[in-house]
Amino acid sequence: MVERADGRVQQAMVQVGRAAIGVIEEYGYWLTLVAESLYWLVVGPFKGRPVRLSAIATQMMVVGVAATPILFMLSFAIGVMLAIQGIYTLRQFGAETQVVLGIALSVVREFGPLITGILLAGRSGSALAARIGTMQVNQEIDALTVMGIDPVRYLAAPVLVAMMIMVPVLTLFADLSALFGGAVFCRLELGLSQIAYWDQATSFIAAADLYQGLIKSVIFAALIALVGISNGFAVSGGAEGVGRATTRAVVWSISYLVLADMLFTYFLNR
Amino acid sequence: MSDDYALEVDSVTAYYGSRRILDDVSLRVGYGEIMVIMGGSGSGKSTLLRHMLALNKLAAGSIRVLGLNIARATGEELHKLRRDIGVAFQSGALLSSLTVGENVALPLREHTDLNDNIVQISAKLKLEVVNLGGFDQLYPAQLSGGMIKRAALARALAMDPKLLFFDEPSAGLDPVVSSELDDLILKLRNSLKMTIVVVTHELESAFKIADRITVLDHGRILISGTVDEVRNSTIARVQDLLQRRSRPSELSADDYLERLTAHVKRA
Numbered sequence: 001m002v003e004r005a006d007g008r009v010q011q012a013m014v015q016v017g018r019a020a021i022g023v024i025e026e027y028g029y030w031l032t033l034v035a036e037s038l039y040w041l042v043v044g045p046f047k048g049r050p051v052r053l054s055a056i057a058t059q060m061m062v063v064g065v066a067a068t069p070i071l072f073m074l075s076f077a078i079g080v081m082l083a084i085q086g087i088y089t090l091r092q093f094g095a096e097t098q099v100v101l102g103i104a105l106s107v108v109r110e111f112g113p114l115i116t117g118i119l120l121a122g123r124s125g126s127a128l129a130a131r132i133g134t135m136q137v138n139q140e141i142d143a144l145t146v147m148g149i150d151p152v153r154y155l156a157a158p159v160l161v162a163m164m165i166m167v168p169v170l171t172l173f174a175d176l177s178a179l180f181g182g183a184v185f186c187r188l189e190l191g192l193s194q195i196a197y198w199d200q201a202t203s204f205i206a207a208a209d210l211y212q213g214l215i216k217s218v219i220f221a222a223l224i225a226l227v228g229i230s231n232g233f234a235v236s237g238g239a240e241g242v243g244r245a246t247t248r249a250v251v252w253s254i255s256y257l258v259l260a261d262m263l264f265t266y267f268l269n270r
Numbered sequence: 271m272s273d274d275y276a277l278e279v280d281s282v283t284a285y286y287g288s289r290r291i292l293d294d295v296s297l298r299v300g301y302g303e304i305m306v307i308m309g310g311s312g313s314g315k316s317t318l319l320r321h322m323l324a325l326n327k328l329a330a331g332s333i334r335v336l337g338l339n340i341a342r343a344t345g346e347e348l349h350k351l352r353r354d355i356g357v358a359f360q361s362g363a364l365l366s367s368l369t370v371g372e373n374v375a376l377p378l379r380e381h382t383d384l385n386d387n388i389v390q391i392s393a394k395l396k397l398e399v400v401n402l403g404g405f406d407q408l409y410p411a412q413l414s415g416g417m418i419k420r421a422a423l424a425r426a427l428a429m430d431p432k433l434l435f436f437d438e439p440s441a442g443l444d445p446v447v448s449s450e451l452d453d454l455i456l457k458l459r460n461s462l463k464m465t466i467v468v469v470t471h472e473l474e475s476a477f478k479i480a481d482r483i484t485v486l487d488h489g490r491i492l493i494s495g496t497v498d499e500v501r502n503s504t505i506a507r508v509q510d511l512l513q514r515r516s517r518p519s520e521l522s523a524d525d526y527l528e529r530l531t532a533h534v535k536r537a
Contacts, residue, residue: 048382048383112442114457117416120531130470134366135365138361138366139359139360139361139363140363140364140365140366142320142323142359142363143324143357143359143365144365146323146324146325146352146355146357147352147354147357147377147380147425148348148349148352148377148378148381149377151382154380155537245362
């Protein structure tokens with residue numbers, strides 16, 4: 001009986017140890033990915049093996065431009081929602097007209113980056129894991145390697161760069177869309193003119209608020225790309241493996257995003 | 271010594287987890303030679319190929335490809351080597367996001383400064399070599415199995431390699447197509463003096479194209495010799511493979527019982 005309990009404790013410890021090694025391994029892999037991507041971006045051109053601008057541009061289209069319609073819709077809805085909640089809350093103090101302050105700051109500092117990040121985690125993070133995972137299963141990654149084409153240079157670096165450029169741009173776009181949503185609702189509910197709304201909004205938003213949102217969005221971009229790429233490269237076990245990696249990529253990138261958001265918000269507001 | 275052989279494998283041992291996949295494997299391939307590595311499923315031939323391509327790390331032994339010890343080579347040396355070898359994978363492994371033409375052109379685009387027109391002409395020429403002229407605008411998903419293998423061969427030939435690896439050229443193909451591929455391999459060697467290493471489990475194709483055959487079984491080399499030496503080998507296991515005889519059970523009754531009931535004892 002004692003022996004059996006010992007066995008169980010031991011087994012639990014082994015499992016904890018394995019999980020810990022797995023986590024460390026994953027973070028280590030992220031660092032390698034970042035380091036290798038930087039290496040190819042900086043040193044690659046001198047070795048005649050640059051990260052292709054055309055590949056970055058393609059990824060920017062896929063990641064960024066193609067996401068604008070859905071991002072506009074989501075951000076607009078968030079803006080409307082913030083206006084509704086804000087007016088409802090402030091009405092209790094008779095201060096409905098102050099709603100613009102609430103909308104402007106929460107959109108730029110929080111909701112813009114977060115909604116963009118979550119949308120891209122679902123849209124691009126999963127696609128990335130699935131694409132690289134499928135290539136891994138089909139031996140396409142091996143084929144690239146034996147052709148002397150580094151998979152990180154050819155596949156990972158362009159995505160990482162494209163994400164880190166496009167996510168902040170999309171965040172700005174989301175900010176504007178959400179503010180616009182708020183403007184439309186304030187006009188209908190409070191009769192606030194567009195000119196007055198935008199005038200107030202721009203006067204409330206300081207550069208620091210905007211930067212806070214944009215800094216976060218760059219971190220989100222890196223997280224989404226790294227989680228997607230690392231899960232893609234780690235795929236084994238055929239179609240089922242690709243499915244697992246895709247799910248993992250979405251779940252983990254959204255989780256990391258929210259956690260990183262909390263940490264950054266805390267430190268940036270100290 | 272290293273200049274005499276295109277490929278030297280010396281006492282290579284490899285593990286997958288704790289399972290031994292390759293056990294003290296050594297073989298040599300001379301320049302301009304067609305070496306066929308043969309063996310059934312699970313014989314370790316695919317693992318050996320991955321090691322020869324420096325895709326897996328060696329546990330023990332050494333491999334020299336075109337004179338370069340790949341375990342000790344730097345990244346740059348490996349990169350240079352990889353421009354001199356071509357690999358046609360079993361599944362083709364063409365990039366599905368690119369057309370067949372772009373796939374074949376890819377190594378040229380990445381490794382040379384050639385003008386794009388020349389790259390495209392060169393890619394089309396390689397496709398002509400494998401009888402796929404005019405198919406360059408199609409995507410891999412639009413090709414049949416035999417065409418994918420030929421396209422993969424065209425891509426492997428793109429950089430005019432000195433050493434060509436071909437994984438299972440005839441697996442999953444009908445006899446006519448597979449025989450055409452064999453002819454193509456012979457043509458490449460005869461006209462371009464290319465060194466070719468073919469991994470296969472197809473006897474007929476192996477006997478047709480090989481200068482020498484190495485037979486792998488359970489991670490060990492059973493025999494390595496000319497076609498006739500292999501055909502006339504007296505080793506029972508080689509004859510089993512040649513005659514397509516099913517293998518006798520190697521387990522004793524006790525071991526068999528042990529294997530079936532191991533989980534009960536452990537619990």
